[in-house]
Amino acid sequence: MPDTSHFLNLPDDVLAYLLDLTPMGDMESVSKTCKQLETICGLVRAPYLYELNQEGLEYNAASASPTVSFSQALASLRCRENRWRTMRPLASSCRSTLNKSHFTSYFQNIALYVSRQVASTVIHGDTVEHSTYQGQIDEVTRLHAADVLQDLLVLLRMHIGSGLSYLCFLSLRGMSPHSAAASAKRVLLTGISPIAYFSAPLHAHGVRILGPWCALLTTNPSSKRLEAPVNTLLLCNWKTNALFKLAGIHPDKIDDFNYINSRTLAVIHRASSPPQLILRLYDVTLPNHLSSSGCVRLHSSLRLPRIEDQVSISLSRMMLPRALQEQVLQSDQCPVEVFSPNSGIMALSIPLAMGVEKAQLEIAIDVAMLLSIARANDISDCTMPWSEWGPKISRVFLIKAEGDVEPLQDVEGYRIAFSTNVDCSDSRTRISEDHPRPAAFILDFNPASIRWARQEEKAGRGLRGALVTEPSVLRPGRLLAEEAVSSLPYTRTMLEGYTPQHQIRLSRDEVVYPANPAQGSPLHNVYSFA
Numbered sequence: 001m002p003d004t005s006h007f008l009n010l011p012d013d014v015l016a017y018l019l020d021l022t023p024m025g026d027m028e029s030v031s032k033t034c035k036q037l038e039t040i041c042g043l044v045r046a047p048y049l050y051e052l053n054q055e056g057l058e059y060n061a062a063s064a065s066p067t068v069s070f071s072q073a074l075a076s077l078r079c080r081e082n083r084w085r086t087m088r089p090l091a092s093s094c095r096s097t098l099n100k101s102h103f104t105s106y107f108q109n110i111a112l113y114v115s116r117q118v119a120s121t122v123i124h125g126d127t128v129e130h131s132t133y134q135g136q137i138d139e140v141t142r143l144h145a146a147d148v149l150q151d152l153l154v155l156l157r158m159h160i161g162s163g164l165s166y167l168c169f170l171s172l173r174g175m176s177p178h179s180a181a182a183s184a185k186r187v188l189l190t191g192i193s194p195i196a197y198f199s200a201p202l203h204a205h206g207v208r209i210l211g212p213w214c215a216l217l218t219t220n221p222s223s224k225r226l227e228a229p230v231n232t233l234l235l236c237n238w239k240t241n242a243l244f245k246l247a248g249i250h251p252d253k254i255d256d257f258n259y260i261n262s263r264t265l266a267v268i269h270r271a272s273s274p275p276q277l278i279l280r281l282y283d284v285t286l287p288n289h290l291s292s293s294g295c296v297r298l299h300s301s302l303r304l305p306r307i308e309d310q311v312s313i314s315l316s317r318m319m320l321p322r323a324l325q326e327q328v329l330q331s332d333q334c335p336v337e338v339f340s341p342n343s344g345i346m347a348l349s350i351p352l353a354m355g356v357e358k359a360q361l362e363i364a365i366d367v368a369m370l371l372s373i374a375r376a377n378d379i380s381d382c383t384m385p386w387s388e389w390g391p392k393i394s395r396v397f398l399i400k401a402e403g404d405v406e407p408l409q410d411v412e413g414y415r416i417a418f419s420t421n422v423d424c425s426d427s428r429t430r431i432s433e434d435h436p437r438p439a440a441f442i443l444d445f446n447p448a449s450i451r452w453a454r455q456e457e458k459a460g461r462g463l464r465g466a467l468v469t470e471p472s473v474l475r476p477g478r479l480l481a482e483e484a485v486s487s488l489p490y491t492r493t494m495l496e497g498y499t500p501q502h503q504i505r506l507s508r509d510e511v512v513y514p515a516n517p518a519q520g521s522p523l524h525n526v527y528s529f530a
Contacts, residue, residue, distance in 0.1 A: 024064035056343035248296030261341035314351035369393035412506035414446035440498035465493035
């Protein structure tokens with residue numbers, strides 16, 4: 001008589017039921033024991049992976065939770081996304097913040113602020129704690145730019161006396177939300193000036209972090225008067241202190257740049273003849289054990305909507321989702337889903353002015369669609385006009401600029417924090433005043449959110465915000481020289497209590513934005529959707 005007491009002799013549906021109750025980490029271990037369990041574990045894992053894919057997220061098996069099962073993770077993910085779509089927070093609280101400094105990021109209950117001369121971290125606990133780094137002794141420096149990779153803050157600073165620039169690396173790894181552990185000594189200096197001072201005043205266009213690489217795009221004036229300036233990509237490995245200089249960047253003037261993924265660099269160039277803005281994508285090979293030097297090659301040139309010749313264009317900005325990389329989880333932490341570097345939204349902000357008239361041209365571009373166009377068209381030798389690539393994969397807004405507030409606030413995944421003036425005639429915004437007023441919104445371009453919103457409307461349940469699917473058309477006029485059609489669908493949800501003098505920051509599970517207190521120092525609302 002055959003032995004039927006073995007675990008594997010149970011029916012597959014019973015095994016699937018049992019494994020569905022098993023913590024994710026344990027199930028990943030079980031899946032490696034035999035082909036039968038590998039197949040069943042794959043079936044148990046499939047709904048969660050499908051939902052992650054719909055949200056543009058990736059699953060990292062190495063950081064699987066030791067306590068949460070896949071069914072629990074799936075329910076939590078769906079609950080979190082539904083809260084985002086309805087903007088009904090799980091928790092909300094007001095917390096005091098620093099004043100007169102730049103709100104750089106917010107993650108894991110730590111709000112990071114960077115001022116011109118001091119990098120500060122504010123820890124939100126029962127009491128507010130401050131930790132600051134003032135620079136080297138007897139040295140006065142000025143901040144050029146900053147970027148954050150999870151808990152590493154990279155500052156590009158300049159020595160005021162000599163004008164020479166250097167990189168400063170600050171680790172936030174030791175920071176803790178508990179006041180007993182939060183003190184200035186908890187900001188650990190991991191490295192200062194690992195590549196020493198740059199030998200000449202550095203004209204750098206920001207600083208970007210990609211894994212262990214710190215990237216600066218610099219412009220060096222040509223030694224000969226008639227020659228174009230030379231744009232160079234500087235790569236510094238903050239782990240090994242190695243420095244590489246890569247040529248191959250187009251000589252046109254640079255406004256901003258960012259990495260789309262580990263192989264693709266996006267740069268906003270400003271051509272001078274004729275005046276126009278061009279989005280160029282470069283193939284970048286980072287130095288590794290196969291290529292010790294690395295290289296840069298122009299892959300695609302895409303023209304942005306053409307601006308009238310008499311309109312002046314200020315420095316344009318580019319924002320891409322911040323990707324969590326090199327994640328180190330403790331045994332009691334749940335896995336954090338990571339946005340794929342090939343998904344999400346690229347947001348461009350272009351300030352325009354003609355006389356006293358000022359406006360902001362804001363462009364949201366689907367990264368996955370952009371990369372698919374780039375893969376299908378290797379057009380390094382010519383420039384693709386906006387009409388051939390922009391309308392299907394973007395959404396364009398032309399906003400009248402008022403005050404010093406940037407309409408484009410932050411980007412995380414497929415969501416954009418966005419501010420503008422709203423008209424009381426727009427009933428969807430629930431504005432009751434008799435005149436336009438500043439308001440902030442979350443624009444969600446996630447395909448899963450669009451499908452959800454369509455289902456809600458079809459069922460007659462309605463939305464807290466608005467679903468926008470019809471194409472928008474910006475006609476040629478005083479600012480634009482050509483028609484700009486865009487049709488990327490999105491949902492729009494209004495934030496309450498927006499104060500236009502401050503900034504909004506998004507994270508995977510939270511939106512942090514200013515409240516409008518009756519008196520006292522500014523406050524922030526922290527809405528958690530985890």
